[in-house]
Amino acid sequence: MISVTSFAGKTVAVFGLGGSGLASCLALKAGGAEVIAADDNADNVAKAAQAGFTTADLRAVSWANFAALILTPGAPLTHPAPHWSVLKAREAGVEVIGDVELFCRERRRHAPNAPFVAITGTNGKSTTTALIAHLMKVAGYDTQMGGNIGTAILSLEPPRIGRVHVIEMSSYQIDLAPSLDPSVGILINISEDHIDRHGTLEHYAAVKERLVAGVQQGGTAITGVDDIWCRNIADRLDRAGKRVVRISVRNPLPDGLYVEHETIVRASGAARSEIARLGGIGSLRGLHNAQNAACASACALAIGVATDALQNGLRSFPGLAHRMEQVGRRGNVLFVNDSKGTNADAAAHALSSFADIYWIAGGKPKAGGITSLTEYFPRIRKAYLIGEAAAEFSGTLGDRVAHEMSGTLDVAISSAARDAEASGLAEAVVLLSPACASFDQYRNFEIRGTAFRDIVQALPGVKSVV
Known part of the structure; x- marks a missing residue:
């Protein structure tokens, strides 16, 4: 931890008590500041209080003694309108800064x-x-x-x-x-x-x-x-x-x-x-x-x-989890987890990086769907559609890309692995790059990506990528 000594002996308000907010409270206190912690979320306030910090409703206290407001990046500073804590700070002539x-x-x-x-x-x-x-x-x-x-x-x-x-x-x-x-x-x-x-x-x-x-x-x-x-x-x-x-x-x-x-x-x-x-x-x-x-x-x-x-x-760079992450190989088939590809623009990066793709796509759809990805359709040998977006994506792919309605990730992986292995290609890529949010079937893209990795690595004969 970094002790923040620049506010030693002074009182500082901290608004936003997620991970970085609590870290700011700890760092300021370690450096000798008095910290008043606040959040719009009552559960976060309770956690800060349990951690030993003084909490308060910043709407109901005097700002005269505050040396600074440490604001979470999640609260708007300017648009669409400044957060109420920012307005209070400005009214009192108190600087508004963040943990960086x-x-x-x-x-x-x-x-x-x-x-x-x-x-x-x-x-x-x-x-x-x-x-x-x-x-x-x-x-x-x-x-x-x-x-x-x-x-x-x-x-x-x-x-x-x-x-x-x-x-x-x-x-x-x-x-x-x-x-x-x-x-x-x-x-x-x-x-x-x-x-x-x-x-x-x-x-x-x-x-x-x-x-x-x-x-x-x-x-x-x-x-x-x-x-x-x-x-x-x-x-x-x-x-x-x-x-x-x-x-x-x-x-x-x-x-x-x-x-x-x-x-x-x-x-x-x-x-x-x-x-x-x-x-x-x-x-x-x-x-x-x-x-x-x-x-x-x-x-x-x-x-x-x-x-x-x-x-x-x-x-030797291993890459980031869920971002074109190579999770396994079986014979001629490379399995790639790009669960972070939650919209068409992000999926375009992955689709542009491979030549012969068995594409797993779908989830909770976003505006625009996959209509912007048509230039990459020739790279896709077959698509395996899952989640709420499956019907919409099927309509966009039409007769231009062979596809099937897999419904769920496990079915899509099984079918894609089978077809890719039978293709006879020097390298066939089973790619999860959904162009969709995960929220219809998974709580977040990380959980979806982890599920893909676990299913792939459980397939007989799959080896890690060196």
Whole structure:
């Protein structure tokens, strides 16, 4: 745990008592602050009280003595309207910040030169974060990983020289970290997302930009340039005097890292050098993962990882659970769990990564269905439809893709495994990438993915993927 000393002797309100909120309460109390904890959820308030924290209805207390409001990222700061606690704080002239801001202040106080990597982007944040942490560990670094990827940042070990903090950040977390100053900041990409919380795409992009714009002096800003938003941001960072490393998986660059023929290439003027090869790395298949790998490689190089250690780290990366996770192989059949593919855009990444697919799809449908995936239909040998969306998906597939109404995951896996094995293909892929939420049959996508993994690994003759 990181003790937050910057509010020692002061009173701080903490609103939102989930995992990161309780971690903030513990860290502040350990650092000598008086904590007043609150939440709109009575059960969360009761848990905080049982943990020994003072709780209160922040609507009914004086804010005169509060030094700050530590806000959960789940509560809106600006759109569609500020949370009531934000309005109370503003009315009292109290700053509103989040747990990442507390981390930044502690780092500046005690270990300002400790490596701190912050990662954001509309897509690919978690894979890039996990890959960077893996590369650092393989290279022998003391590595702490957390933030939006799972472990609350204040639950990690404290910053110190030689210890690398690798932190995934959502736009909500960036919004609550006004002095965010990583030594390496990574902005992977920007596309329309979370407009309900940011009002416009322009504001959403501006929030994301703050992560790389805030890179500390002497640090490195790594920015994808395959979308117009990020290209413009990279240009602004250049003009501001930041050290910028541009990343592309679509075009060669005159300066930066780009991916060509499954190889990460570093360009500097007329010089070109091969950094790493991605071919044959199952956990990094697809153009989207090439972008993640290039960003992670640029980060590793900025920190000082040698290219041979970088290549070893890329090859040994296991990937993330439920995201194109290779869970088994039997003969010519590879089984891939992409349960995180809960909409058509996410499923497109998986479908674009394989050639001969026996596709398990369906669940609780989302707006638009799978009509946007028609360009990938030629890759699908057969589809196995499950859950509430089965009839709708059958109508979309029509005569263009052979399919059957499997109904449940176990039936779909059995049928797909049988057909894939009988295909005679050099490699047939049984792919769960549902393009749907799980809530009709499973409580969340993780439980659905775990069920897929368990069923596959129970099939006779299935071996783990090395």
